[in-house]
Amino acid sequence: MRKTPYLISFLFVSISFSLSFVSFEVPEWVFAQSPKGLPGAESVRWGLYQRCDRTIVYDGDSTDQYYTEYNCRPFPSKKYRDCQREVDNYCILWDTAGYASQLSLVFAAAALVSLLVVSTGFSTRSRRRTAWQGVAALTGLHGALQIITMAIIVCLHSRSAYPLFGEAKLSTSFYLSTISWSLDVFIIAGLLYTAFAAKSGKRWAAGRRGYQPIPG
Numbered sequence: 664m665r666k667t668p669y670l671i672s673f674l675f676v677s678i679s680f681s682l683s684f685v686s687f688e689v690p691e692w693v694f695a696q697s698p699k700g701l702p703g704a705e706s707v708r709w710g711l712y713q714r715c716d717r718t719i720v721y722d723g724d725s726t727d728q729y730y731t732e733y734n735c736r737p738f739p740s741k742k743y744r745d746c747q748r749e750v751d752n753y754c755i756l757w758d759t760a761g762y763a764s765q766l767s768l769v770f771a772a773a774a775l776v777s778l779l780v781v782s783t784g785f786s787t788r789s790r791r792r793t794a795w796q797g798v799a800a801l802t803g804l805h806g807a808l809q810i811i812t813m814a815i816i817v818c819l820h821s822r823s824a825y826p827l828f829g830e831a832k833l834s835t836s837f838y839l840s841t842i843s844w845s846l847d848v849f850i851i852a853g854l855l856y857t858a859f860a861a862k863s864g865k866r867w868a869a870g871r872r873g874y875q876p877i878p879g
Contacts, residue, residue, distance in 0.1 A: 665791075665861075666781070666782050666791065668795075668853070668854070668857045669778050669782040669794070669795075669798075670778075670782045671853070672778055672798060672853065672854060673775065673778040673779065673782055675846055675849070675850050675853075676771065676774050676775055676798075676802060676850060677775060678846060679771060679802075679805070679806075679843045679844075679846040679850070680768065680771040680772065680774075680775060680805075680843075682839045682840070682842055682843040682846070683764065683767055683768060683771060683805070683809055683839070683840060683843040683844075684768060685836070685839055686764070686835075686836035686837070686839040686843065687711060687761075687764045687768060687836075688710075689710060689835065689836050690708045690709060690710025690711075690712075690713040690714065690715050690735065690738075690836075691708055691710065691835040691836040691837075692709055692710055692711060692816050692833070692834060692836045692837050693709040693816070693820055693832070693833060693834060693837075694706070694707070694708050694709075694831060694832055694833075694834040695707045695830050695831035697830075705717065705718050707831075708834065709738060709831075710738070710836065711757075711760060711761035711764055711836075712738065712761055713735045713736065713737065713738050714735065714736055714737075714738035714745075715734065715736075716734050717732070717733045717734070738757075739753070739754040739757050739758070741754075753819065756815050756818070756819060757815070757816075757819065759815060760811070760812045760815040761812075763808045763809075763811045763812045763815070764808065764809065764812040764840075767804070767805045767806075767807075767808035767809050767812070768805075770802075770804040770805040770808070771801070771802070771805040773801050774798050774801035774802050774805065777794065777797055777798050777801065778798055781794045781798070792861070795854045795855075795857070795858045796858075798854060799850075799851045799854045802847050802850050802851055802854075803847065803851055805843075805844075806843075806844040806847030806848060806851075807844075809840050809843050809847070810844050812840060813837060813840050813841060813844070816833070816837065817833070817837075820833060
């Protein structure tokens, strides 16, 4: 297989990695806000490891408003009594989502390193013929773990497993994760198509010298 498909894959895996990293770091998986117009209205953002609260302050009887800074704390935390409903395994599931997202970044980083090695002069033609399998596997693991993370958050949100979730909505990090694993599917499909094209002797995939079967 030529280097070009690996270089293109490196670009898309980099984008996928960046999106999943932002979704992991930014506390924007779930968002809730109390009705506007109420004194001391509050908005809350939940991330995989943080909860951030902000108070909306209204200026007297006018409609002018200003926001306090977000105050973030660890989440979920027994210290703040986030884990009162152990019967539902809420905290265990939320922590599992965080661990799955964190582990997915490891596989995406490994895929990037593999693609970097294959795309440079450190690889040989024979290695490039089979390297796509490892890259596809690593990318698939990244995507699968992102899907697991997303599924857990959706499940907890949909059944209102935590106070305020009934009025909350899925937010930015959720959609970034969705785009990330969707890109992974596209990358894997592209690698598979290119690999089979190279095996069948397509010059755009295999290069100037197509794969020739060894006579037996």
